[in-house]
Each structure stands twice: as structure tokens, then as C-alpha cells.
Amino acid sequence: MDKAAFYAPLVRGAIIARLGRPCVVVRAQEALDGTVVTLSGAEDEKDAAALITRAVAGAEKVPCRVTLNVGGETIPFMAGEDFSAVALLEGGGSVDFPSTVGVENIVNVRARTMRNRVCLVTGGAQGFGEEIVRGLCEGGAIVFIADLNLAGAQALAEKLNGEHGGKTVAFAVEVNVGDEASVAAMFEKVALTTGGLDLCVSNAGVLRAQPILEQDIGAFAFVTGINYTGFAIITKHAGLLMRRQFLAADAAASADAAASPWPTDIIQINSKSGLEGSNKNGAYAGSKFGGIGLVQSFAKELVDYGIKVNAVCPGNFFDGPLWSDPEKGLFAQYLRTGKVPGAKTVADVKAFYEAKVPMGRGCCGPDVLRAIYYLVEQVYETGQALPVTGGQVMLS
Numbered sequence: 001m002d003k004a005a006f007y008a009p010l011v012r013g014a015i016i017a018r019l020g021r022p023c024v025v026v027r028a029q030e031a032l033d034g035t036v037v038t039l040s041g042a043e044d045e046k047d048a049a050a051l052i053t054r055a056v057a058g059a060e061k062v063p064c065r066v067t068l069n070v071g072g073e074t075i076p077f078m079a080g081e082d083f084s085a086v087a088l089l090e091g092g093g094s095v096d097f098p099s100t101v102g103v104e105n106i107v108n109v110r111a112r113t114m115r116n117r118v119c120l121v122t123g124g125a126q127g128f129g130e131e132i133v134r135g136l137c138e139g140g141a142i143v144f145i146a147d148l149n150l151a152g153a154q155a156l157a158e159k160l161n162g163e164h165g166g167k168t169v170a171f172a173v174e175v176n177v178g179d180e181a182s183v184a185a186m187f188e189k190v191a192l193t194t195g196g197l198d199l200c201v202s203n204a205g206v207l208r209a210q211p212i213l214e215q216d217i218g219a220f221a222f223v224t225g226i227n228y229t230g231f232a233i234i235t236k237h238a239g240l241l242m243r244r245q246f247l248a249a250d251a252a253a254s255a256d257a258a259a260s261p262w263p264t265d266i267i268q269i270n271s272k273s274g275l276e277g278s279n280k281n282g283a284y285a286g287s288k289f290g291g292i293g294l295v296q297s298f299a300k301e302l303v304d305y306g307i308k309v310n311a312v313c314p315g316n317f318f319d320g321p322l323w324s325d326p327e328k329g330l331f332a333q334y335l336r337t338g339k340v341p342g343a344k345t346v347a348d349v350k351a352f353y354e355a356k357v358p359m360g361r362g363c364c365g366p367d368v369l370r371a372i373y374y375l376v377e378q379v380y381e382t383g384q385a386l387p388v389t390g391g392q393v394m395l396s
């Protein structure tokens with residue numbers, strides 16, 4: 001792994017522990033004045049975290065410039081509230097972190113929940129992923145749009161950066177969540193771009209609905225590989241990065257009661273089909289049920305590193321491309337195959353499915369976003385699967 005990608009989350013964790021809120025950490029081109037930490041390079045990540053944390057905690061102000069000397073190699077980092085602060089540093093200017101906000105009421109807390117939080121959304125180029133990306137950016141987050149469809153992710157990032165007046169709020173990054181090397185390379189890019197990560201939304205998912213008596217097992221394995229194994233791969237590599245960030249923040253918190261360990265989140269976009277079987281759609285439902293088993297198990301393991309792992313289980317997103325695409329969408333397919341008795345139009349098929357939901361409509365982006373906000377804001381829950389189904393599926 002690139003050395004800067006390894007050390008950046010440790011620097012970010014140490015700074016976050018002093019700030020109590022997120023920031024970006026970027027590698028500088030040349031050596032900088034400021035806080036200097038000397039490491040042999042032979043330390044394990046916990047010892048390196050302790051050394052970096054001690055130096056950052058000892059600085060008079062929260063340092064914006066931190067240079068690591070690792071076994072004779074110099075790795076300088078610049079840290080700022082956001083990329084505009086870092087750009088001022090880059091130009092030779094000096095910037096402080098604004099002072100920490102005091103105790104706030106819950107309404108104000110919500111307004112800043114996502115501000116400067118570094119997030120990554122897999123499958124972020126379209127559908128629920130796009131809705132989540134948009135909502136996070138609107139909340140003030142910096143978001144990596146991670147997708148197999150790089151062109152789609154790039155177009156969305158460009159659009160969002162334009163809508164935010166040219167401020168960098170979104171990055172496109174190519175990934176195949178079913179391929180470990182691709183996922184590892186993506187998180188290395190994240191560490192080199194922002195220094196770390198606060199929220200990882202594992203949203204990419206696929207569906208091949210077929211009766212098991214007719215299904216090609218290759219198609220079954222494809223669904224499992226993306227929805228189930230892909231989530232495990234994402235959690236492994238997001239977890240490795242978040243653990244480094246946590247170790248530095250935790251070292252600071254053990255040394256100084258005023259510093260806070262920084263909880264991070266991995267959220268799987270699961271499905272109502274992860275809570276209740278789905279007729280002639282076993283590959284999908286099985287992969288989603290399994291996802292909840294992984295969420296519960298990973299939550300127990302990663303709690304030691306301040307990482308919460310939860311799932312959101314949305315109902316059907318009738319207005320998204322999966323259902324509403326005029327050619328390939330499920331409404332058009334079900335009309336063609338006569339799945340809904342008596343339906344003459346796509347609207348008839350849609351009305352049939354809406355009538356199954358007690359709240360009379362499909363799930364949409366803001367419904368899922370509210371669940372994500374809740375899971376990030378609360379700091380006393382992990383390993384849960386939160387239904388967002390309009391009452392269609394209830395927990396028992």
C-alpha cells in the first residue's frame with residue numbers, strides 16, 4: 001500500500017480527536033513547517049497512532065500542517081475543514097480550524113450531522129445510490145460516488161459540483177464491489193484524497209429474479225457475489241481504513257478526557273426482501289437475509305474500533321430505474337408477461353404494487369436518507385436492520 005494512504009487516516013483520526021468533528025487531510029507536495037512526527041516505519045498501526053496522536057495533541061492549536069518522517073522519508077500532510085481551507089494552505093496561506101461548536105440542541109445537531117463528513121456510496125451513479133449521494137451532498141458532506149459505471153459516476157459528480165457553485169462536494173471512483181483488488185484500490189484512493197472516511201454506504205446491489213426450478217446457478221452465484229460477498233469485501237476494506245483513523249482518535253481520547261473517539265458508520269442498503277422471503281426471487285432475498293447476518297456479526301467485531309454497522313431495509317423504489325425504466329423496468333416487464341391479472345398499462349401495474357403498501361406509495365430517496373441520518377446520529381446502536389417500508393414489512 002502507498003505509505004501516504006496508510007498514514008493519512010492516522011493523521012486524520014488524531015486531528016478529529018482534537019476537533020470533535022470531521023476534516024479533510026491531503027498530502028502536500030513539499031515539506032511544511034508545523035507539527036513534525038518521527039517514526040521508524042517499523043511500528044504497528046497502534047503504536048504509530050499513539051505517536052502521531054501525542055504530537056498532534058501537544059500542538060498549541062489544532063495543527064493544519066503535519067509532517068511525518070518515516071524511516072528517513074518525509075510525508076507532509078495538510079489538513080483543513082474542507083478543500084477550500086486546504087487550497088489556502090497550498091497557496092502558502094495560513095488557516096486555523098474554527099473553534100469547536102459548544103453544546104447544541106438536537107435540531108442544530110441535525111443541521112450539521114453531515115457537514116464535512118467524508119462519505120462513500122457504492123452503486124452511487126443511479127437509483128437509490130444517486131438519491132443518497134445527492135442528499136448527503138445537500139447536507140454538506142464530501143461524497144465518493146463509487147460505481148462500476150464510471151462515466152455515470154463522473155457525470156453525477158460534475159453535476160453536483162456545478163450545483164454547489166464549483167465547490168468540490170463529490171468525486172467519482174470506479175469500483176467493482178465483487179472484486180477485492182478493485183475495492184482495496186478504491187479505499188487507497190479515498191485515503192489519498194480525503195485522509196479517511198466517516199460513512200460508507202454499501203448500496204450497490206443486483207437482482208436476477210427467477211424461480212429456483214428454472215434458475216441458472218451462475219445467475220444465482222452472481223447475485224450472491226455482489227449483494228452478499230461484495231458487502232463483506234466493502235466492510236473489510238472500509239473497516240481497515242476506519243480502524244486506523246479510530247486508533248489515533250482513541251489514543252487521544254485515552255490521554256485527554258476532552259478529546260473524543262470518533263464513531264464511524266458502515267450502512268448496508270439491504271431490502272424488505274432481507275426480512276421476508278420473496279417469491280421466485282430467492283437469490284436476491286437469500287443474499288439480503290445473509291446481509292443481515294453479516295451486519296450483526298460485523299457489528300460485534302468492529303465495535304472495538306468505534307465502527308457501527310447497520311442496515312436500512314427499504315421497500316420498493318417504484319420511481320427508480322429498476323421499476324420505472326420504460327424498457328427494462330419491472331413495471332414494463334410485468335405488463336409484458338401478464339404478471340398482474342387485468343393490467344392494461346404500466347400505471348395499472350404500478351397501482352397494483354402500491355396497493356400492497358399500507359402507506360399507499362413506494363419508498364423514495366428521502367425515506368432512506370432519514371434512516372441513514374438516524375443511524376449516523378445515534379451513538380448507542382449497532383447491528384440493527386431498520387425497515388423503511390411504509391408498513392409493508394414489520395419486525396417480529
Ligand SMILES: NC(=O)c1ccc[n+]([C@@H]2O[C@H](COP(=O)([O-])OP(=O)(O)OC[C@H]3O[C@@H](n4cnc5c(N)ncnc54)[C@H](O)[C@@H]3O)[C@@H](O)[C@H]2O)c1
Pocket residue numbers: 122123124125126127128129146147148149152175176177178203204205206226269270271272313314315316317318320321322323
Ligand atoms: N429499487 C428498489 O426497489 C429497491 C428496494 C429495496 C432495496 N433496494 C436495494 O437498493 C440498492 C440499490 O438498488 P437500485 O434499485 O437503486 O439499483 P440500480 O440498479 O438502479 O443501481 C445500482 C447501481 O449499482 C451499480 N453497480 C452494480 N453492480 C456493481 C458492482 N459490482 N460494483 C459497483 N457498482 C455496481 C450500477 O452501475 C448502478 O449504478 C440495492 O442494494 C438494492 O438491493 C432496491
